[in-house]
Amino acid sequence: MRPGLADPVLDSQRIFRGVLDAMSHPGRIVALAVEDAAPGPLHPATEAVCLALVDFETPLWLDPTGRTADVTAHLRFHCGCPIVDEPVHARFAVVADSMRMPELDQFDPGTDEYPDRSATVIVQARALSAGTGRRLTGPGIESEARLDALGLSERFWESLRANHARFPRGVDVLLTAGSRLAALPRTTRVEA
């Protein structure tokens, strides 16, 4: 067992602010001020987002790589969240091994009446860099943004384009690497 956030109220507010900043500026890399130790295969940013956003009302799905005894004990204790076996039942999903991630259409895209009741998928990359790589356009981006993520397959990017095409339904993706994160909400168009 390990401790959760040092200051549960202020730390989770800070992390929420970071996620909000990333979500409202797709492609922008936000550095979270978090400790560098996270359980098992989780990156500190992944753990921080879970501790801040996941609770007893949000079922969590962990990919086989991320679903270690250490991680499930840690998140169950500090978040109190149910851990589900099927991606479609999850409100939040953590993909620790991005090379073996399921297609994004495996996750709950919400309904046309309630597109907000969809999953948020946290995908761990090896590294994130802004200013180079894929061209992003859409709400929150003035002209264009560029984001490069190491360790993501071509299939992931195709899956992301299909996800965008389902708007207003679809999932929102958070990419994490170390203590940094970037967001690719469903509204963002990704070009090669």
Add this chain to the structure above:
Amino acid sequence: MPATDAARARWISALAQADPAAVEAAWAGLASRPAYRLLRAPETGLVMVRGRAGGTGAPFNLGEMTVTRCSVELGDGRVGHAYVAGRDPRHAEAAAVLDAMLQDPAGRAALETAVVEPLVAARAARQRAARDQADATRVEFFTMVRGEE
């Protein structure tokens, strides 16, 4: 031998229902206090207390009560938890550490004698005093039976 659930439930209940000052005094009076770290710092919240009419009827919400909880880990990896009534963070922290210490079979017997038993006795005395006080004002109702016809 690891503690049985019933044995652990007994000391957790004694620690949780004790007078905060008594738990803190017991903690301060220990010969050696282990090093520990906080897994979850003491935090106060509300829990819904549910009851059943007559003990067997349909469950209903009786009301919310203030509870302070805390979880700690000792150096040897033992984890202790406490959910105590009221809003005293030191009570919750001391109860959590004592729960962790009591799980160690080596020191359990001594700790039970020194800490748990006095708390159990104090709780029994408190309950007896409350019952005696209530008993003193008991009113016996009786009904005059009116003969039929």
